[in-house]
Amino acid sequence: MENYLIAMGVSAGIYALMALGLNVIWGMAGLVNLGLVGFFAVGAYTSALLTTKLGLPILLGVVAGAGMGALVGVLVALITARLRGDYLAIVTLGFAEALRVIASNEVWLTNGTDGISGIPxxxxxxxxPVGFNLFFLILVAALVTAVFFAFERLSYSPFGRVLRAIRDDDQVAAVAGKWVIAYKVQAFAIGCAALGLAGALYGHYTSYIAPEIFVPLLTLYIKLSLLAGGVGNNRGAVIGAVLVVAFLESTxxxxxxxxxxxxxxxxxLREIIVSGALIVLLRFRTQGLVPEAHSHPLIPRQPGAAAKESPTHA
Structure with missing residues (x-):
């Protein structure tokens, strides 16, 4: 039972990393990405191949997995830079499925549907076994904490405020002199780096990856985590991920x-229960459990600021 609870904690941490990455792409920049599992797979396969076939250190493999996720995110963002809404969602979903098909057929590289085993x-x-599980839980928790605080600073930086402006109205942001496409590409790169990092950690924890693991259902679970926690809020992303894993395992x-x-x-029936719970949650908490804040945490909104008006001339 102890190992099971630790495994749940590791899964929640990996979900949290993915939800944080999605929050940058969707919650802050407003880019609909249904190909999350594709970038997750890129990180997993990159780290697995480097450490099993080339014998590189695990740390280098994990860093390379995050970097490759960011690089592929940049390429996808450049290709889809002019797309919005449903069109962007369809293309990113197609990217993830194409990647899964490639991993299933390129036996020389990915070992096909048999997958890659023995990942260190x-x-x-x-x-x-027990000590490794506990160590990995601490490692994942530390990485989630580091990414959370980094993304919190990013969220309230000038870069984060520009992303929110692009999310609300990219044409107004462009008129204000912001290079919208460049900001979208950067948001994709940052978010996909977190997705690649999560994939690399997953591979080294389970020691096995295969194409059938990287199915669209995982993307839906991560979007569910962010919706339940609160879109645009990093705290909500982490809380939502923990709740989704706990809910899935309890059912x-x-x-x-x-x-x-x-x-x-x-x-x-489990999927129906999860869907029903989301509907109930969004019915009573439209913006999620932790709604996005509308004021800077370091510069709180003054209660009487709205009531102040400029003096009128007689």
Whole structure:
């Protein structure tokens, strides 16, 4: 039971990293990205290939996974720079599916549908199963904390305020002299770096990756995390990720208690429960559990500021 709870914590941390990356792309810049799992896979495969086939250190593999996620994010952003809304969503979804098909067929590189096994984990042999799981939980928690504070500073920096302006109305931002495309590309790069980092950590934790892991359902879970927590809020992204993992795992124990359900029916019922819970949450908390703040945390809005008016001339 202890190992199971630790594994849940690691999963929640990886979900939180992905939700933080999505928050930069969607919550701050307003770019609809349905290809999250594709960038997650890029990070996982990059780190796995570097550490298993080339024998590079795990740290270098993880850094390369995050960097490759950022690079691929830049390429996708440049290709889709002129697209908006549904069109951008369709292209990014197609990118993730194309990547999964490539990973399934390029046996010489990814070992095809058999996947890559034996991915090394930091101190796995020295710590043993229980010690390794606990160490990895601490590592993931530290990385989530570091990324959270970095993105918090980014959110309230001039760069973050420009991203919000682009999200609200990119034409007004362009008229104000901001190079909108450059900011969108940078937002994609930063967000996809977090997605690639999450993918690299996942591979080194599970020691195995395969194309069937990187399905669109994972993207939906991450979007669900951000919607539940609060779009545009880094705290909401982390809280939403933890709640989604806890909710998904708790339903795993409830379904077997219902008589007459097969395994397939139980899995479908879990998805229905998750969808219903999201509908209820958004019905009563439209902006999520932790709505986006509308004032700078270091410069709080003055209560009487709105009431002050300039003096009128007689």
């Amino acid at each position: 984990g930091p101190f796995r042999a020295d710590l043993g 795993r124990f409830i379904i077997p208690l219902l008589p007459g359900l097969s395994a397939v029916q139980g899995a479908a």
